[in-house]
Amino acid sequence: MDFILGKYILHYTKDALKALKFVIIATVIIIAIIALKYKPVYAVTISGKTIGYVENKERLEKKIDKFLNHTEGPIAFIEATINPEYNLILASRTTKTVDEQIYAKVKDTAVTTYKTYAITVNGEQKAKVDTQSQAEEIVNKVKAGVQQEVNLDLAITEVFETNYSVSSTDEALSTLNIIKDEKIAAYEKAKAEEAARKAEEARKKAEEEAAKARAKAGTVNTSINVSYGNEPIQIAFIQPVSGTISSRFGVRSSIRSSVHTGLDIATPKGTPIKAAASGVVTFGAMKGAYGNLIVVQHSDSIQTYYAHCNSIAVSPGQAVEQGDIIGYVGTTGNSTGPHLHLEIRINGVAQNPQNYLYQ
Ligand SMILES: [Zn+2]
Structure with missing residues (x-):
């Protein structure tokens, strides 16, 4: 088995x-x-x-x-x-x-991306170059000698893009220099406009001041407020004319309905009128009953009035020294014969001239 x-x-x-x-x-x-x-x-x-x-x-x-x-x-x-x-x-x-x-x-x-350096003005690309150092060199050249007030607003930024295109240094410089020149021109223009604007402002202001001065010079206080007091005045007046006092301050007469606001000194027609003190002429024209009236401002509050003049030798705004001839005696306005109507006003209120002169 x-x-x-x-x-x-x-x-x-x-x-x-x-x-x-x-x-x-x-x-x-x-x-x-x-x-x-x-x-x-x-x-x-x-x-x-x-x-x-x-x-x-x-x-x-x-x-x-x-x-x-x-x-x-x-x-x-x-x-x-x-x-x-x-x-x-x-x-x-x-x-x-x-x-x-x-x-x-x-x-x-394949897609190739290139890195270049853009030089921007106000954030807008104006030129592109290969390297940062090239861009910096260009920016420094453009900036050279330009006032700081002219804001060129130049900057360098990295650019990544698939199209490769750059400028040569010379091309970039020529582009940027045109922009620089435009900016400088715009700055100069703005500066000039600003100066013109300021000058215009100053001119307007001066004109306003002049208009104010004219308006002030062109107005005259003819109120009949009188003061019988004897306010001290820190001004030594001289007599504008020599002559005879024909009407005193404060009296009433038949030829006027109101109180006499000044002192009348009778003297021949054509007698030169001297400024009682230095000041600025604020009025010099016909003024109703005053006839030819001259007003001289001596301080903020004190004025002298010379009325009924035959003629006026000064104009509003004009500075006068004490003793300067400002006009000539006459009988214009509400007058019966050649005389000087002299007023001294403090804050528009007529004072008695004989408190200060012709005493
Ligand atoms: Zn008078």
Whole structure:
């Protein structure tokens, strides 16, 4: 029994080895056939579409990487827009590989971003150059000799863009110098306008002052308020004319309905009238019953009036010294003969002249 079983096993093992040998040989033959006919390649797909086969994926990827990382000069970075995917397959030995074409495709569709330096005026790009130092040199040249008041508002900013375009230093300078000249001109114009505006303002103010002075000079207080007091006046008057007192202050007479506001000094027609004290002429014209009237302001509150003049030798606004001839005696207005009607007024109120002169 044991013998039979052992024989059987031996026989079986022999058969198995024979079969195994056959399988191995067949496999080798198949592999050899495959190897002769096929080769391993990478199918390249871009966006899901197979566009070709490459033999040496590592070399191609390395080459693409080298291209994408090639940043020199103004190049800031390069980005691939297509991203090849690789799948290892067995393809016929006659399959053409397209490593170079795929590299070219990646390269041609890549987007290059350049870094340049823009010189801005008021935040607006006016020129672009390659380097920061070049931009700084240009800005300094443009700024040189320009008054600080002229706000050029120059700045340098980094620009990243896919279109590479820069100016030469000379081109940038000529562009910016035109803007600079415009800014200087605008500044000068604004300055001149401001000066003109101020001058106009000053002129208007002066005119207003003059108008005020004229208005003041053109008005005269002819009220008949009289004071019988004897207010001290810090002015030493001189007699405007010499002559005979023909009517005193405060009296009433047949030729006037009201109290006499001044002192009448009779003297020949044409006698020069002297300013009783220095001051400014504030009135010099015909004024009703006063006839030709001259008023001289001596201080804020004190005035002298010279009435019935034949003629007036001064004009409003004119400064006079004590003793200056301001007019000539006459009999204009409400008058019966040549005389000087002299008034001294304090704050518009007529005082008795004889408290101060012709005493
Ligand atoms: Zn009088």
